[in-house]
Amino acid sequence: MSTLKAVRGTRDLLPPETDLWNRVEATARAVFARYGFGEIRTPIFEATELFARGVGEETDIVSKEMYTWEDRARAASEKAQSLTLRPENTAGVVRAYIEHKLGDTGNLQKLFYIGPQFRRERPQRGRYRQFWQIGVEVLGPVSSGAESPIRDAEVLEMLASLLDELGIRNWQLQLNSVGSSTDRPRYIAALREALAPVKHLMCEDNQRRAETNPLRVLDSKDPNDQELINNLPKIADFLDEASTAHFAQVREALDACGVPYTVNPRLVRGLDYYTRTTFEFTVPDGQGLGTQNALLGGGRYDGLSEMLGGPRAPGIGFAIGEDRLILTLQAQSAETTTTKLDAYIAPLGIPQNAAALALARELRRAGLSVEVGDGSFRVKKSFEAADKVARHIVLLGEDEVSTGILTVKTFATGEQVKVDKSTLASHLRT
RNA sequence: GCGGCUAUAGUUCAGUGGCAGAACGCCGCUCUGUGGCAGCGGAUGUCGUGGGUUCGAAACCCACUAGCCGCCCCA
Incomplete structure (x- = not known):
């Protein structure tokens, strides 16, 4: 199969x-x-x-x-x-x-x-x-x-x-x-007439075109036939x-x-x-x-x-x-820049998974693009995964869930700050 | 529809008759709340498909399929 x-x-x-x-x-x-x-x-x-x-x-x-x-x-x-x-x-x-x-x-x-x-x-x-x-x-x-x-x-x-x-x-x-629609047939007739005495000098393809579709002779790329083609009647004159x-x-x-x-x-x-x-x-x-x-x-x-x-x-x-x-x-374009998400939310333990998804829902409803990790990931793995797809990582551990003060790191600058949940969305937009 | 070249790991490719390979990427560990660096380890796979030659085929032969290049034509 x-x-x-x-x-x-x-x-x-x-x-x-x-x-x-x-x-x-x-x-x-x-x-x-x-x-x-x-x-x-x-x-x-x-x-x-x-x-x-x-x-x-x-x-x-x-x-x-x-x-x-x-x-x-x-x-x-x-x-x-x-x-x-x-x-x-x-x-x-x-x-x-x-x-x-x-x-x-x-x-x-x-x-x-x-x-x-x-x-x-x-x-x-x-x-x-x-x-x-x-x-x-x-x-x-x-x-x-x-x-x-x-x-x-x-x-x-x-x-x-x-x-x-x-x-x-x-x-x-x-x-x-x-x-x-009347000019074109007259031109094609003239083209046939002009091709008749010279077409035997042209390449095989052009000899065939001269018979089947004389207009196509005009866009032939054969270098030897160019002079002959240039001497053919011009459509503008018809x-x-x-x-x-x-x-x-x-x-x-x-x-x-x-x-x-x-x-x-x-x-x-x-x-x-x-x-x-x-x-x-x-x-x-x-x-x-x-x-x-x-x-x-x-x-x-x-x-x-x-x-x-x-x-x-x-x-x-x-x-x-x-x-x-x-x-x-x-x-x-030398570089195809892949657009990154605004944020990656990294729950630091399985108990934070639910809160992470709830936070993602809030941010997404605020118009941000967000990916959510998994609490079973090691912190290192979360950072690596986040850096591939997002501009910021939002760490969500026990402390963050209980205080509502979140840890946010910006990959481009390496800068890490504490951000209150109420201002998180505007912080992530930058 | 015609002619030519090509097909091996996720990717780019090496391998011209004798153990299936490199680089990058991927996964794991060093390292249980801070990645990118480094070290160590691992998996990569119907060698496009089918047949043939041979003790033995990724390699040679045939057919097929697909991609690319040229022609034809068009966007």
């Missing part, structure tokens, strides 16, 4: 690492609140069709990475249907937007989510089969301003602030516009007037905010629904992520709602790879 383990590509998150996860999520929630975002929680599985139509039948995510199963009908009134664990959250949010007629309020919807996503890829550092995303979506009817470039710039500026507040250093914003102006206004607003960015005409993204503004935040190599250097990605999806049978509802959003964010934070 083999022992049971977390399945491939999944993992347990344990303390103290979970403290970091909670800090990241709390910071994200606080920042989102300042920008007027509200939380949305959508189901972890959806109809397979949602992702096929939303993310795109031809994408790798849909064609080979989804956890899909046939959900059997359990009664004559039920019908069997194909269900899928969500590989991303944007399609689910837009589905909810349509289903609850959020557009009918006329208001701009600013939504955020935090939750697990599932893709059946080969696991690697920073790439898991169950991974966590922190994302936001801004969408609504055109009259709500959902299409405005100021929405794009606001989202990007918020991300820059969030990463700064989290303490991520050296992030870079890569920015591009992939144009409208944007219609409206998309060009839109992109210019996004950049202008970012400049005004002082958010640094690099326009990267070769930035392409793998999901079919992206239009106009697309972006990635990356960190340099060697800062925890290996080759998965994209911390987060996102873009505008002006046609997604219609693709899913909904009303016109342009929008923009992003998803942060929370696992990657955590890896980067761990790599960038």
